[in-house]
Amino acid sequence: MTAGPARGRPCTFDEHAQDAYLALLATGTRIGDAADKLGISRRTPTQLAGRDRAFAARLANAKQAGRTARIPHGTAGGYTNHACRCRPCTTAAVHSRSNSPDRKGADIHHLPDTQQPTATTKFLTLADVG
Numbered sequence: 175m176t177a178g179p180a181r182g183r184p185c186t187f188d189e190h191a192q193d194a195y196l197a198l199l200a201t202g203t204r205i206g207d208a209a210d211k212l213g214i215s216r217r218t219p220t221q222l223a224g225r226d227r228a229f230a231a232r233l234a235n236a237k238q239a240g241r242t243a244r245i246p247h248g249t250a251g252g253y254t255n256h257a258c259r260c261r262p263c264t265t266a267a268v269h270s271r272s273n274s275p276d277r278k279g280a281d282i283h284h285l286p287d288t289q290q291p292t293a294t295t296k297f298l299t300l301a302d303v304g
């Protein structure tokens with residue numbers, strides 16, 4: 175008897191594919207895109223995670239790493255949309271706010287350098303602004 179094609183469903187999500195899938199997720203590829211790249215169903219990894227605790231843990235770690243990897247660090251979006259408070263994101267958000275059209279042309283009234291602000295100087299400064 176000659177060996178024909180294997181019977182049953184081929185194992186499309188073997189260990190090699192699992193590693194590739196998790197590596198894609200960890201670098202920020204979205205779940206559906208990673209599944210499409212490997213030619214597997216989007217549900218396959220979730221189903222495997224349901225019956226394999228070790229894979230479920232690796233999947234959770236890869237997803238978390240992917241979330242972190244997707245944050246566009248050094249942009250105001252990283253700060254505003256992803257609530258990242260790293261230095262580059264914070265700096266970008268401050269810069270973005272100070273360049274906002276709302277602030278363009280606004281008169282900034284600085285306190286006199288020689289005086290420490292007191293209740294009176296604050297009042298005078300506010301009165302000066304009108």
Ligand SMILES: [Zn+2]
Nearest residue numbers: 247258260263
């Ligand atoms: Zn950041």
